[in-house]
Amino acid sequence: MRVGPGAYLLLSALLFGIGVAGVLIRRNAIVVFMCVELMLNAVNLSFIAFAKVNGALDGQVLAFFVMVVAAAEVVVGLGILVAIFRKRSSTSVDDINLLKG
């Protein structure tokens, strides 16, 4: 009885699905961001599971780069949120309709 890569991939798919549901359901932009982080981490888990399947470390390097890009994205995204909050005093995605035609 051992844990194969399939178990990790299924778990990764499940976490990704929960993240997708969160993005679709939640209205608070900060929580939507957290759900995006959850999705990125779910994909990282499958990268690392595949790295083990292939017996090479490239998957781990890729997961590292995903983390770097996620960090940059969070910094800019939260900066935008703070700027929006100053103008509209709300972080709900429903209130951000400046571009609505």
Add this chain to the structure above:
Amino acid sequence: MTHLLATTAAERAELITFVLLAPLSVVAALGMVLSRNAVYSALLLVVNFFCLAGFYLLLEAQFVAVVEVIVYAGAIMVLFLFVLMLLGIGNEDVLRETIRGQRPAAAVLTLLLLAAVGAALLAGVFDAEPASLAAANADGNVQAVGRLLFTRYVFAFEAAGILLVVAAVGALILGKRRP
């Protein structure tokens, strides 16, 4: 014989750890999505990241596991909590629907996605036999990942550095109060 016993013990340990951590990570993720309070969401996401770090250790990715805890649970989630506190947690999230039928549509679409991914997994890679990372990790996981980063992926590594600097400058400009 001792070698065989040792591997089964390691496999048993991996199985036990996985069985403990997998439900915890799923429950933490669900709690993050369903919790009304954004601070609880952030803390549950930290729990989820710790579980993921545990999986990375099981998958022989020690470097990424430590980076996950330091960068994600340490730095990124602190940034999230900081912004949550800065913007005030008083204005709590309305969980009522603003678009009619959004919630059932979200549920159906998520289940469809899970079904598609599950079918792909069951059809293909589910029973893939894992190779061993023992050869690649021979003189340490950190050394091996570092060697890859500074040889094959050195261009991407430098580009990531530029990206981080640009992101920091961008956040500075976005956060500046205009007169």
